[in-house]
Amino acid sequence: MHLACYHVNVYTFIELLSSFASPFFGRKTVIIVKPLNFSNMQFNTIAELRSNKRRPYRNELVFVLGYWVPGDSGGGEFFWNAASTAADDGGVTIQDKQYDCENTGRWIRVITTDKVSVRWFGAKGDNVTSDTLAFNNCAAYIKRASFRRVMF
16 A cells, blocks of 8 residues: 555544544544545635535545635635535535535545634634624534634
8 A cells, every 4th residue: 555645634523434542632533544536626715615516526625715715714625525414513514505415425624633713613803793603613513522722
């Protein structure tokens, strides 16, 4: 097996393909090793990702430049999990609205750190827009995933 053909990411409770106790984060950590499926797809916003007109490939990796606008710290790398039935939380799990994905298939944020940002969930921090929903969705994710630190 040639390791250059594989992508290794650290996830916490996103997919339980294999798990073990790890002192790295001080809690249960999941390591997923899967073949890369680069699409060279880049989206400006999460809304653009949701309205993607092309059917995603299994384990396809895409990059989103921002949540509302490119560079707003709400973007990141996502992979297509064709088997996922997780609820759309607006930040880590994104449902593709272009296809009949109500039952299966979600974009899952690639998380390689033990930090979570409320900007991933759409917080603007502009003192004009209400960020309540973003904070609530972030807090719910943190509770589910047992994260200890949050970036504001």
